[in-house]
Amino acid sequence: xxxxxxxxxxxxxxxxxxxxxxxxxxxxxxxxxxxxxxxxxxxxxxxxxxxxxxxxxxxxxxxxxxxxxxxxxxxxxxxxxxxxxxxxxxxxxxxxxxxxxxxxxxxxxxxxxxxxxxx
Numbered sequence: 001x002x003x004x005x006x007x008x009x010x011x012x013x014x015x016x017x018x019x020x021x022x023x024x025x026x027x028x029x030x031x032x033x034x035x036x037x038x039x040x041x042x043x044x045x046x047x048x049x050x051x052x053x054x055x056x057x058x059x060x061x062x063x064x065x066x067x068x069x070x071x072x073x074x075x076x077x078x079x080x081x082x083x084x085x086x087x088x089x090x091x092x093x094x095x096x097x098x099x100x101x102x103x104x105x106x107x108x109x110x111x112x113x114x115x116x117x118x119x
């Protein structure tokens with residue numbers, strides 16, 4: 001039961017981050033950032049489905065990696081800049097993105113640890 005609840009929480013966080021990035025893609029960011037937002041949205045959707053459908057450590061690792069890379073990219077953009085993008089942590093999409101990506105990281109680790117306990 002706890003495993004399914006954790007999977008649902010991670011899947012919702014992945015979908016939340018995907019939704020934020022899809023919204024940002026619709027805002028027409030210039031250069032390579034726009035297509036990367038769309039790729040992130042599609043990746044979050046695919047990973048959310050995998051986390052729910054495949055009881056294996058690999059989707060959990062994917063959720064962790066997705067959250068870590070996406071949050072890391074945002075931290076770079078908010079500090080020194082990333083691919084010409086400089087963010088300021090002043091908008092709702094930025095807040096929700098950070099929250100959902102942190103949940104992906106923590107939830108991915110928890111799913112991997114839980115998988116190890118089940119063996």
